[in-house]
Amino acid sequence: MATDSSLLNSEVELQQQEELYQQLLLQASQTVGKMPSDPLDSKLIRPQPGMCVKTLSQPDNQKVFVNICQSPSVPPPPELSRDELVNLLQSEDPTGYRVPMSLGEPHTEMDNGSQSCTAYDVVISEAFFHKSQKDPLFQQFLILVSLEGLENKYNLELSRDWKILKNRKFFGSVSEQNIRTKSQPVIQELQPTPQFSLLVEPPVGDPEFLIAEIQLPGVQSSRALVVDVGEDRLVLTARPKLFHLDVFHPLVVDQGRSVAQYNTHTQILTVTMPVVSS
Incomplete structure (x- = not known):
């Protein structure tokens, strides 16, 4: 697809005294339904449940559940024999061997006692997960590097006295995630999908505009x-790695006349897209 630039009208808080500026990149379609490659080289996946590990955060001893999920979209780590793993676990830095994984944002769940607790989703290679299920030593190593990854990303301290839940493959719910497919970072980061709504104007009769309202809590400026905008697709990325949205819609819109406005007070992005046909 060719690329056009259009205005992103940014409404900012007066107290911040930010200037309005342009930042909406609009994609002009040459092939219906075809978008250019994502600059982040990401794809939407639905991880498959694998196993659930229960541990505690330190020093407050709060319950933490780690859903270790699997996906063929995550590349496997370099081949590692059992003897090499034994030597690795005896070394000073057993996590020096890098396992590609995606670390999801924390989500709040309720335990069996109706108490609030925190859960994390970790997605690893399908092949490496199956290998860990056949050998307890590889399973121990997988849990170790998963905890290490979460600690490093979220500045946590997690107990190494963990427990694998026998009757549950995950805790809470495992949702679709966007992962990077380009092998840049060793540990890939999942980007949560923001809450959004699609409205048509007028609500009755032939639609003239398709309006997307996207909630972006924590995004302070439209510079992020x-x-x-494609003819039938809307893609949003909030940097650095805050949110990612990739949604198809049933209407054909005019990318060249579409505009977006971000309100930093409500932290809602509104994208108004003129409808070409329904």
């Missing part, structure tokens, strides 16, 4: 936003 990159928006791509």
